[in-house]
Amino acid sequence: MQYDLQKIGRIIREERKKHDTWTQKKFGTMLGVTGKQVSNYENGKLLPPQDILLKMAELFNCEYGYLLGEESYKDGSKLNTAVCDFMGLSNRSVESIRAATHKGLKAELGDRQCAINSFFESPYFGRFIDCLVDAVDISKRLTAFNDALSQELINRYGEKIVAQATVYCSLSDAVPANITSDPHFQEVVNEIEAAIDKGRNQEYAQKVARYELREAFEHLIRGIEW
Structure with a gap:
């Protein structure tokens, strides 16, 4: 899937600026990256890696998909998604499962997702x-x-x-x-x-x-x- 880096950067900048004291340098420290990297994310020069996006979602108290500009999250919905409400799981749990199913090279995703499905579908x-x-x-x-x-x-x-x-x-x-x-x-x-x-x-x-x-x-x- 192709992502609009400028849109993602704009969302990150807007969310960060909601916190008056979060400079790019301070936000970078919270994420474990440099202020320059945050600047590159916000200016649409780089797509934040998945682990950084997950940290951002946690810090902003928003959905992972919202940061990526996905249409289903265009309203910036917070933690109580349909999945969290229905399953009774925390947002962090859902994002951990999401991260696990999308980890690795594209060619490996099918096998990874099949293995995870087998785990959850097991009668045991x-x-x-x-x-x-x-x-x-x-x-x-x-x-x-x-x-x-x-x-x-x-x-x-x-x-x-x-x-x-x-x-x-x-x-x-x-x-x-x-x-x-x-x-x-x-x-x-x-x-x-x-x-x-x-x-x-x-x-x-x-x-x-x-x-x-x-x-x-x-x-x-x-x-x-x-």
Whole structure:
């Protein structure tokens, strides 16, 4: 597809100037390019590479297609596209899929898109997503449990003694006398050890979830038609 570089440059310039403090140099720094390159983009001398356009779309809070001057995005529609609304996906997710399907040389695009379609169309894809969601959920709950316990102990006993008790619980029985001199030290140790025992069930569930996720992914890959 042939793009109008002057039109693309004009769109980029207009979007950048909506932010009063975004000079070409500053905008270039945000993109990881030079101010001169930004100038070349805005003057229609160069077409920004795809990764730079994706960064621009994110910074401008607009659609990738809008920056390319595509007619379907002529109104500069923002993140809530039909795809995002229908699928419940973020704009970044949609653009990541778009980038993956359009990466590489033109001759390779057909094979790339066929492989990606096979991935999503696989009968095992749903099972893989279910396992992924379960694994993430268990990991979040375990992290939340540990964080809540740590904060509760810190609020009651102070950060220093909790840190000492945590180190103690992770090491051998040999503990320097100056660490155990605090009268509340053993109380904290007991609570941490009780929490460790309680958390083992969640850690086991986490291991099972990760195993099932790996197994589901292997089934998914094996089930793809090559």
